[in-house]
Amino acid sequence: MSQTTSKRPLTVLQKNTKKDVIVRLKSEVEYKGKMENVDSYMNLIMTDAEEVNQGKTVGKFGRVIVRGNNVLFIKLENEF
Amino acid sequence: MSQTTSKRPLTVLQKNTKKDVIVRLKSEVEYKGKMENVDSYMNLIMTDAEEVNQGKTVGKFGRVIVRGNNVLFIKLENEF
Amino acid sequence: MSQTTSKRPLTVLQKNTKKDVIVRLKSEVEYKGKMENVDSYMNLIMTDAEEVNQGKTVGKFGRVIVRGNNVLFIKLENEF
Amino acid sequence: MSQTTSKRPLTVLQKNTKKDVIVRLKSEVEYKGKMENVDSYMNLIMTDAEEVNQGKTVGKFGRVIVRGNNVLFIKLENEF
Amino acid sequence: MSQTTSKRPLTVLQKNTKKDVIVRLKSEVEYKGKMENVDSYMNLIMTDAEEVNQGKTVGKFGRVIVRGNNVLFIKLENEF
Amino acid sequence: MSQTTSKRPLTVLQKNTKKDVIVRLKSEVEYKGKMENVDSYMNLIMTDAEEVNQGKTVGKFGRVIVRGNNVLFIKLENEF
Amino acid sequence: MSQTTSKRPLTVLQKNTKKDVIVRLKSEVEYKGKMENVDSYMNLIMTDAEEVNQGKTVGKFGRVIVRGNNVLFIKLENEF
Numbered sequence: 001m002s003q004t005t006s007k008r009p010l011t012v013l014q015k016n017t018k019k020d021v022i023v024r025l026k027s028e029v030e031y032k033g034k035m036e037n038v039d040s041y042m043n044l045i046m047t048d049a050e051e052v053n054q055g056k057t058v059g060k061f062g063r064v065i066v067r068g069n070n071v072l073f074i075k076l077e078n079e080f
Numbered sequence: 081m082s083q084t085t086s087k088r089p090l091t092v093l094q095k096n097t098k099k100d101v102i103v104r105l106k107s108e109v110e111y112k113g114k115m116e117n118v119d120s121y122m123n124l125i126m127t128d129a130e131e132v133n134q135g136k137t138v139g140k141f142g143r144v145i146v147r148g149n150n151v152l153f154i155k156l157e158n159e160f
Numbered sequence: 161m162s163q164t165t166s167k168r169p170l171t172v173l174q175k176n177t178k179k180d181v182i183v184r185l186k187s188e189v190e191y192k193g194k195m196e197n198v199d200s201y202m203n204l205i206m207t208d209a210e211e212v213n214q215g216k217t218v219g220k221f222g223r224v225i226v227r228g229n230n231v232l233f234i235k236l237e238n239e240f
Numbered sequence: 241m242s243q244t245t246s247k248r249p250l251t252v253l254q255k256n257t258k259k260d261v262i263v264r265l266k267s268e269v270e271y272k273g274k275m276e277n278v279d280s281y282m283n284l285i286m287t288d289a290e291e292v293n294q295g296k297t298v299g300k301f302g303r304v305i306v307r308g309n310n311v312l313f314i315k316l317e318n319e320f
Numbered sequence: 321m322s323q324t325t326s327k328r329p330l331t332v333l334q335k336n337t338k339k340d341v342i343v344r345l346k347s348e349v350e351y352k353g354k355m356e357n358v359d360s361y362m363n364l365i366m367t368d369a370e371e372v373n374q375g376k377t378v379g380k381f382g383r384v385i386v387r388g389n390n391v392l393f394i395k396l397e398n399e400f
Numbered sequence: 401m402s403q404t405t406s407k408r409p410l411t412v413l414q415k416n417t418k419k420d421v422i423v424r425l426k427s428e429v430e431y432k433g434k435m436e437n438v439d440s441y442m443n444l445i446m447t448d449a450e451e452v453n454q455g456k457t458v459g460k461f462g463r464v465i466v467r468g469n470n471v472l473f474i475k476l477e478n479e480f
Numbered sequence: 481m482s483q484t485t486s487k488r489p490l491t492v493l494q495k496n497t498k499k500d501v502i503v504r505l506k507s508e509v510e511y512k513g514k515m516e517n518v519d520s521y522m523n524l525i526m527t528d529a530e531e532v533n534q535g536k537t538v539g540k541f542g543r544v545i546v547r548g549n550n551v552l553f554i555k556l557e558n559e560f
Contacts, residue, residue: 154225
């Protein structure tokens with residue numbers, strides 16, 4: 001019933017482009033910034049991103065493309 | 081005979097959207113919360129989720145998309 | 161000659177749904193319980209399952225979906 | 241010339257069903273027993289199998305299905 | 321709406337050929353240089369590249385082809 | 401020009417069936433013996449094979465099927 | 481515009497057959513020698529190759545086939 005395509009994880013992810021996200025990789029490192037774009041493999045472009053390792057900012061990225069297979073999770077902004 | 085498609089793991093998983101689950105990842109970390117949606121790759125959106133590591137809550141997520149390949153198991157609510 | 165499809169591993173696995181199995185994962189942890197259902201990727205639903213680590217029961221699951229790629233082996237009941 | 245399909249690894253493997261084999265997994269653990277059946281992914285059903293770890297029998301299996309991606313090698317009986 | 325193909329990660333990556341990038345691999349080693357070309361698997365040709373390990377230049381490459389599956393991220397030049 | 405199919409790695413591998421090879425796996429263990437047959441996935445049947453670990457023969461195999469995904473390299477006899 | 485197929489990584493790799501390359505594997509070991517041939521999976525045949533581990537030559541290969549999934553990078557000769 002309510003399982004419409006528009007609620008599927010990858011569709012929801014698409015709807016959140018241009019918003020701030022936190023991407024955690026399998027290596028535990030996190031990238032905080034604007035998810036400029038993303039594809040169905042979870043390859044993503046982030047802009048104005050900070051790299052955070054164990055709570056500390058260890059790098060800054062104006063624009064970076066993360067390869068999707070490294071992603072553990074993507075934390076979205078809370079509102080729907 | 082009783083092997084109808086409606087009982088297959090991925091179908092049962094779909095039926096449990098909007099319910100509370102515990103997702104354990106390969107890294108042993110667990111996410112407890114509402115499984116807002118899930119796809120056949122086991123990518124899932126969780127809302128109001130807690131991250132639990134060795135029994136301790138280590139994070140809170142309003143809304144998070146977990147990449148399916150990291151999933152070890154998904155514990156469902158008990159009733160069918 | 162005797163290589164009929166009905167004896168293939170995945171077919172035999174399907175025939176054992178609703179029976180008790182022991183599933184060992186790559187991480188060496190085992191799940192003992194009823195294999196409610198399984199698909200060709202070895203994703204499986206187990207009910208009334210115990211999680212056993214190095215001989216000790218460390219968890220109980222009313223109903224859990226294990227992602228197939230983590231499976232090392234599935235021990236079946238002995239009769240054919 | 242002599243590269244007929246009947247000599248390919250997976251075909252030879254199929255011909256050895258119902259024979260005794262030793263299956264070594266990537267984890268170095270070995271399973272000795274009768275290869276009841278096998279598919280092209282090297283998923284296999286073994287019966288009357290012993291689990292051997294560093295030369296010691298550590299388990300017995302009446303019937304077990306091993307997921308093919310864990311297999312390192314399968315030692316066949318010697319005759320062709 | 322704004323999800324045009326021209327903004328997808330792999331398309332943006334293509335547009336940045338001939339520009340300087342920093343490629344970090346899963347092993348944490350980085351390659352700085354000109355991304356001469358790249359394909360959709362993120363296989364890439366770099367020219368005049370330096371290999372940097374924990375802040376130190378440890379190698380120089382006139383021309384090197386990196387296999388895409390090793391890539392963690394590709395840092396692009398900042399302007400769009 | 402000279403890039404004929406007959407020189408491709410998998411074709412050359414096929415031409416070397418029935419010859420002696422040394423197969424090194426990712427685990428660093430090596431198998432020396434006759435490559436009875438091989439397929440495009442690099443699954444191979446070896447006969448009269450020795451297992452060599454850090455220079456020492458640690459096992460003998462009359463006939464063994466190695467799953468291709470474990471292969472690091474296959475050393476061929478030198479003549480073309 | 482300038483993204484012609486002839487400049488893609490795998491095409492450039494093909495053009496460098498018969499030339500000397502250095503292949504580094506994920507295990508950090510390197511193979512120096514002539515890239516006799518290569519396919520799109522980066523399986524490659526090398527001839528007159530040296531195996532180099534942490535700067536030391538540890539093996540010699542008249543002819544060896546490396547399975548592509550192990551490749552980290554392939555350093556090409558510098559001229560285009």
